Amino acid sequence: MKELRTFLSIITREVKLNLGTGGGALLPTAFFAGAMLLLPFAVGPDRELLAKIGGGYLWLALALASLVSLERLFQGDIDDGTMEQLSLSGLPFSIAMLGKILGQFVAIILPLLVAMPVAGLMLNIPSEYVMPMTFTLFIGALAMFLLGSVGAALGASVKRGGLLVALLALPLYTPIVIFGSSTAGQIMMGNGVFTQGFFLLSAIVLFAIVLCPLAIAAAIKLNLD
Amino acid sequence: MFNYLANPERFSRFAKWAYPLLLVLGIVTLAVGTVWSLLYAPADYQQSQSARIMFIHVPAAWIATFAYATMAVASVIFLVWRHNLADLGARAAAEIGAAFTFLCLVTGSIWGRPTWGTWWEWDGRLTSVLVLFFLYLGYLALRSSIDDEQKAGRAAAILCLVGSINIPIIRYSVVWWNTLHQPAAIIRKGGPSIHPELLYPLLVMGIAFMLLFGASLIGRTKALLMAKRAKNLEAKLVYSGENQ
Numbered sequence: 001m002k003e004l005r006t007f008l009s010i011i012t013r014e015v016k017l018n019l020g021t022g023g024g025a026l027l028p029t030a031f032f033a034g035a036m037l038l039l040p041f042a043v044g045p046d047r048e049l050l051a052k053i054g055g056g057y058l059w060l061a062l063a064l065a066s067l068v069s070l071e072r073l074f075q076g077d078i079d080d081g082t083m084e085q086l087s088l089s090g091l092p093f094s095i096a097m098l099g100k101i102l103g104q105f106v107a108i109i110l111p112l113l114v115a116m117p118v119a120g121l122m123l124n125i126p127s128e129y130v131m132p133m134t135f136t137l138f139i140g141a142l143a144m145f146l147l148g149s150v151g152a153a154l155g156a157s158v159k160r161g162g163l164l165v166a167l168l169a170l171p172l173y174t175p176i177v178i179f180g181s182s183t184a185g186q187i188m189m190g191n192g193v194f195t196q197g198f199f200l201l202s203a204i205v206l207f208a209i210v211l212c213p214l215a216i217a218a219a220i221k222l223n224l225d
Numbered sequence: 226m227f228n229y230l231a232n233p234e235r236f237s238r239f240a241k242w243a244y245p246l247l248l249v250l251g252i253v254t255l256a257v258g259t260v261w262s263l264l265y266a267p268a269d270y271q272q273s274q275s276a277r278i279m280f281i282h283v284p285a286a287w288i289a290t291f292a293y294a295t296m297a298v299a300s301v302i303f304l305v306w307r308h309n310l311a312d313l314g315a316r317a318a319a320e321i322g323a324a325f326t327f328l329c330l331v332t333g334s335i336w337g338r339p340t341w342g343t344w345w346e347w348d349g350r351l352t353s354v355l356v357l358f359f360l361y362l363g364y365l366a367l368r369s370s371i372d373d374e375q376k377a378g379r380a381a382a383i384l385c386l387v388g389s390i391n392i393p394i395i396r397y398s399v400v401w402w403n404t405l406h407q408p409a410a411i412i413r414k415g416g417p418s419i420h421p422e423l424l425y426p427l428l429v430m431g432i433a434f435m436l437l438f439g440a441s442l443i444g445r446t447k448a449l450l451m452a453k454r455a456k457n458l459e460a461k462l463v464y465s466g467e468n469q
Binding site: 147150154155157158161164167168170171172174175178179182200204207211215218219222 | 356359360362363366367370371373376377379380383384386387388390391394395397398399401402
């Protein structure tokens with residue numbers, strides 16, 4: 001029971017820190033909105049074209065937006081000694097890391113969940129498909145966040161590792177973007193969310209929840225001497 | 226064998242004869258394979274002479290994957306037993322692997338021009354090799370951006386293992402995506418149904434590439450070991466100079 005309480009308190013701490021002043025939970029959403037804004041300027045305001053590429057573009061924007069928060073994910077806690085405290089908390093270190101990631105994910109995804117349907121509508125995606133699309137993006141965001149955190153944990157050993165994290169994380173996003181945008185295509189064809197791509201995407205999330213915290217814990221421990 | 230070679234002294238003695246041996250064997254095999262595949266192997270009945278680039282392209286793709294596997298094994302050895310030599314080996318394998326992956330991409334692109342009529346086709350295999358190339362770049366970038374060598378080695382080893390779990394998933398997903406998006410009309414390269422007259426020179430080229438990979442791996446690892454020693458010596462000299 002004590003372990004569960006510690007785990008939950010790690011999550012709540014992370015959510016509070018991120019939603020509080022200077023937490024920057026809105027930054028990925030702002031990035032997402034900015035990327036959305038430029039698309040019609042880049043390809044032209046043709047409504048049919050936007051609807052055709054919109055579903056896939058939402059995935060691209062999400063992938064880039066998820067990188068924004070990654071750089072700061074671990075750095076502060078390593079610098080101020082919070083990581084040492086977490087490693088002494090009595091929880092397995094990988095579980096403590098999972099709590100940290102989930103907390104940050106909750107704080108970041110809340111504003112994104114508001115922005116994604118709006119962006120979908122603006123890209124001329126039919127309104128009845130917007131909610132299924134948002135749901136898929138939510139699942140995909142969790143997968144991206146977990147895999148991206150591995151890159152962030154490795155980049156935490158580097159000063160100003162922001163661009164490095166992008167190079168480490170983006171190739172790992174390949175399957176997520178493939179399965180996600182294929183689900184978006186199926187939704188647009190009226191086949192609903194629960195198609196092969198979505199199941200494979202969910203499988204990646206489950207895989208990542210189990211394996212990523214282990215790699216993250218190993219990578220962070222390099223910085224605790 | 227790993228434990229035997231983990232000793233840098235014994236490795237140096239091993240490298241002294243293994244490196245020139247593999248290098249000479251590799252060059253000879255490469256010469257035989259090149260002459261055979263370029264002059265004597267029959268031209269493809271559909272692609273005529275341009276298909277000969279396969280004899281470079283396919284072995285390069287083999288080494289691209291094989292080097293990653295070597296890197297993964299070396300990373301495990303380094304993480305578990307902390308043999309520094311394994312770390313140097315992983316780094317050497319990454320550098321050489323990245324070079325072969327690049328070679329595979331370039332030859333694939335050049336081959337694509339006459340065959341598919343485009344410099345780049347988002348073909349399943351070629352695309353997954355491109356992702357592999359990015360994994361190599363990420364690995365090398367991570368290594369080079371951490372000052373502390375021990376830390377750099379361990380961070381890179383973790384990244385390598387994460388990558389090696391992901392490579393099959395990435396490969397599967399890219400092939401899956403490819404079958405959705407592409408008509409199946411493209412000419413299949415290689416495949417198990419390849420004619421023996423093409424298969425044998427291809428295998429010779431494969432062996433030559435393997436031998437050259439082995440030689441480069443040993444040579445590069447030895448060079449890295451020497452560089453490390455030189456650095457340590459230099460540090461020692463500076464230190465004793467300051468003490469006088």
